[in-house]
Amino acid sequence: MTPAALQQRVMLLSQQAFGRPFDHQATFNARLKTTGGRYFTHSHHLEFNPKMAALPEFDGIIKHELVHYHLHLQHQGYRHRDRDFKQLLAAVGGARYAPKLAATTASKPKRLWRYQCEQGHVIIRQRRIQVDKYRCGQCHGTLRLLGEVPNS
Incomplete structure (x- = not known):
């Protein structure tokens, strides 16, 4: 959907559902992630998530912002x-909530780091630490990085 088509769609839905004209600007904002749209009270403009434009619920999102x-x-x-x-x-049949979008990027698996102190205590952490700065919490011995824990 082009920005001009969005503007026309918003104007048409405003006239059909509310019987009132839409006299301001409706645009797409690609930075919107989970929200369907936004209404700006200071300028009266509307912004919409372009990822939601292809969904069948998009008219409900437009009505919600209207x-x-x-x-x-x-x-x-x-x-x-x-x-x-x-x-x-x-009354107008607008959407109360924006539909969930499918996850586009898979999250990376967590990296875990294994440390061992002089007494043999094993510490597993998500973040690497400076072994010369930190000590074992149980015996206060110096730490040694054993390496990354393999993902299972």
């Missing part, structure tokens, strides 16, 4: 906790 927009301009309760917001959102 509820914020129209209620704020009418000086009514535009926050999620306000009764006006909840009633209008239910």
